[in-house]
Amino acid sequence: MSNYRPPSAMEIPRFAGIRTFMRLPHVTGLAGVDVAVVGLPFDTGASYRVGARFGPEAIRRGSALLRPYNPHHRINLFEFISAVDYGDLPVVPGFIEDSYRRIEEGLAPVIGAGALPLCLGGDHSVTLAELRALYRRYGRLGVIQVDAHGDTWDNYWGKQYTHGTVFRRAAEEGLLDPDRVIQIGLRGPLYGQEDYEEGRRLGFDLVPMDEVRRLGLSEVIDRARRRAGEGPVFLSFDIDSVDPAFAPGTGTPEVGGFASHEALALLRGLAGVDLVGADVVEVLPAFDVAEITAMLAANVAYEILSLIAVKRRD
DSSP states (O other), X not given: XXXXXXXXXXXXXXXXXXXXXXXXOBOOOOTTOSXXXXXXXXXXXXXXXXXXXXXXXXXXXXXXXXXXXXXXTTEEGGGTOOEEEEEEOOOOTXXXXXXXXXXXXXXXXXXXXXXXEEEEESSTTHHHHHHHHHHHHHOSEEEEEEOSSOOOOSOBTTBXXXXXXXXXXXXXXXXXXXXXXXXXXXXXXXXXXXXXXXXHHTTOEEEEHHHHHHHOXXXXXXXXXXXXXXXXEEEEEEGGGBOTTTOOOBSSOXXXXXXXXXXXXXXXXXXXXXXXXXXXXXXXXXXXXXXXXXXXHHHHHHHXXXXXXXXXXX
């Protein structure tokens, strides 16, 4: 079977057609599929602004300009991967545990078919369901988390499942290999010093934004690669890791983050890591300006697709 790939923009203009990610075919059959782009339009795990339920739609719209050849990696993605837009999974707005069950059930056939799920959020709470689904196939996972927040708080208002508790719950459930978890780009005011210490107590390696600036991006990339090691890795990119000057459309913005070119350089430096799943979360289009957040998120997803293609080529 030939690879699933986008149509040529020389034959069909990029502004035409139904909006899928990167104009990939919307396919739910999984034969011959290496990567399935999956929308997770859930946002009522958020603690501040809601509206990321419209994130998958916005990212797809922002992906229309993407082209198949990545000049940094010198690769045409679709010579090495067959990718489709699988559509959105059903969620239950306002009911996070019901939504988790539906996401896990919806991802099971994708993962079972050997396709890598690249998920578009949605708030960051959806990641817990992704990790549960991937754990069933791969066992404990390493995680590279690019984020302004560690998301290791114990609860919000007595509720254990929110977008700010997801990695604590994942660690407590045994889904992660803590020795292979790294959180990059943390910043902003905290409730107390213990907020960072909670992540370290769980065994995670934390690289706050001040340390990113002190070490330099190349050293942070090397540290992430060493931490991820040889086993299966999940890559989670929260768009609020990027400075709101470049990504205003998000639920809990924090100043002083990555510039967009730094975020892309960080991802490009992860070539060779054994990714088994990934997500791009917390895009909130109601607060976006000229679609710059959505377009950046689309490019982040594109760079993740590129990592998958490079791994298969090499």
